[in-house]
Amino acid sequence: MSMKHRTVFLATSLTVVLGLGTVAALSGKLTEGRYKAIGLFSQVVSLVRSSYVEEVPLEKLEEGALNGLVSSADPQGTWVPEAYAQEFRAYQHRPLPPFGLVLAIRSSYPVVLEVLPGSAAAEAGLRPGELIERIGDQPVRARPPWRAFTALERAERQGEAVAVDVIAHDLSGKRPVRLQPGKPGDPSPQVTLREGVAVVRLPVVTQFQVARLAGLLPSPDTPVVLDLRGTALGDPEGVVEAASLLLGGEVQLPLAARGGSTKPVSASKPPTGRKVVVCVDHTTARAGEWLAFALSQRGVATVGMETFGDTGLRVPTRVADGELWVARHFLLNQEQKPILGRGLKPTTPVRPSLEGDAILEKALELARGEEKAKAA
Template sequence: MEVKMKRKNGIKIVILTIVMILIVGGGISGKVNERRETYKYIGLFSKVLSLVKSNYIKEVKTRDLIYGALKGMMKTLDPYSQFMDPETYREMQIETEGKFEGLGISIWIRDGQLTVVSPIEGTPAYEIGIQAGDRIVKIDGESTKDITLQDAVKKMRGKKGTSVVLTIEREGIDEPLEFTIVRGVIIVKSIPYSFLTEDKIGYIRIREFKKSAGKNLEIALKELEKEGMQGLILDLRNNHGGLLNEAVEVCDKFLPKNSLIVSTEGRISSQNLKYLSSEVPHPDYPLVVLINKGSASASEVVAGAIQDYGRGTIIGEKSFGKARVQSVLTLEDGSGLRLTTAYYLTPKGRNIDEKGIDPDIEVKLPTLPKIVSKIASKGYFRGFSQKYLLIHPDVNKEFRVKLAYLDEFSLFLKEKKFDLKEKEWKSATPEIKRELRIAITRQALGERIAYEITRDGDIQFQKAVEVIKEELSHRTLAQAGK
């Protein structure tokens, strides 16, 4: 009897806390009818909770019931608002620091489907060939229909060395692809690499807007400017976003002081904010920002501001279209709430949520042939490159994939019982050679050098170089005419 009384008291304390929170909110609003309705439904909630505790076939913990109800409450809002139990909240905090264990993909619910916003470079998901826009239809054989983001993350995250099977639907490919991905330690650097081309055009890759992204960009810019940079390519492709204040700090480098960078618009006045540039910008050299359908949120803040002011040229593909500001609130028991509180608007007042940013110059990357996607989904490019480097460890910047290496690779695939069709193999030879070169040089020389020496196959990068050269030429002619 004593035990039952303690449980009931526990329920009362929890319910009272919820009632107090909601009553205070109602008092502030001054809407008497809303306050009465709050009392009514809190009473209903309390009644159902009590009935479940007293009559359900199994004994259940009050905490589990309350947490389940709170998760259900968030599901009535939008796919992005969520209640996080203490464990999930701690994982989210660790992830924002840039190190965690898992696959290395950002996911979202789009049109009711679990969708990859972008894979993170250098991670298991990226290296096996997961792409922005892929629809995850199964996780370990279980359908993702009606799955929540929180549940999807839990299913995909796990200890290093364990594996998960994702079944993917991809635009341009008729049948689903199955990827077996071994989880790893994910370390995310905001700016993994930068370099200067022989034409004195700088390239900076911003992978994610983590803490210190603005500070790291400043360091990279100063180094490139010291080397004589005449134009800049800022690569935001597959950058799913991050911290808004870091995106603002990035814009600070390129826009005049006191320029409006982004504004937020919410239901309550305290969410209506304006973010202005506060620094003296870097020199006005030609600027190109690369985006694709994996560029989202904070990436779109940067691209939108640069585009609205005409400070640079946006090249690539339409961005993802996420313009929702989410506030993360810590609750007293260690749990957390991620709540959509506002939309953000570009300097010209554009709300690009669910619309995305259209590039000034559209350059679509070609769809990889089906055979290439299938080889990648099995991890065979990476597997062969590891085997190759054991025999040929002296790979350098001049490395090219010769026909003899292709023969070795086809034998490797046959050993793996891969269904190799000669016609498909021959038609996809250029793409297979490129993917092999990328995989081998990445493992032998690292990400930066691998991209630097394979960028000739990146048509979006090449278009950016062309645009910057044209701009430099126009400026030279204009200067000569003065």
């Protein structure tokens, strides 16, 4: 592909992103803006290549420009070059992530959203909220999402251990860990009793795991605290099944698309009368956010911090030299804006404490009826 054609490709990719992403319907006036964008891209690419201290490879400019365009419409979206597209699809279609480690992108770093119990990531001491700086010999800070994901996918598929440089969630230090292959972790639901309250963890929110949870729940007169911190895995069908299991009645998850269409997902079960309180924080994402949203729509109190801000369902679209992954469906907040890059605000905000678990303790108080839901 010639320099001219590649530059036009970079610019016109903006149109693809806007057309498939989550932005509002575009007005006719943007047509003129498209031509302006092409001219601006051409000028910037030429100046960067000719004026920088060292010549910047066109492939590097292409990668940075494309992923910058995609992330402006969908923060967790990505353009994947053809050479890595198959590995990225394999990663996305896994029932459990490589090494039991779920990542997303925040502030240019891959951030740990979830660590499955018993996984290689759990055994290595990784915790939700920590940042990843390097995977193997590959730096992943300020890199497109597919680089981190395909590095894990390749190592797991080849049965190789992989070294990972981890930064603490409070940026207090960095440490190396080593992930061993063959340990994806245990997705089973967990239920423990705390002073008359059932504390529920649901690492993977699918219909199969929800059916397993149904056999573990105590009677409906036992209140439940559903801890969705560090929960990201699952699907919409599992989410509505979980919400309906806990509360009974019909539960709907209205996943919206650009242009106003929706992808309704629903489930219905007999009423339970069970009292439910939900714990959330910045590692509650995707299926965890869908479930927190569905329960909050039924009046369930949410306790903790604002969620991660990713409720998108992404599918690939073929483009020149690769694939484009952007959200086709997503949840809308109260302002009818996509929950992408901004999270759900809890009804009872609570800051984490240095000692103990302030979020869980507040949720237990509310579940036992010791205090009305209010900001802590």
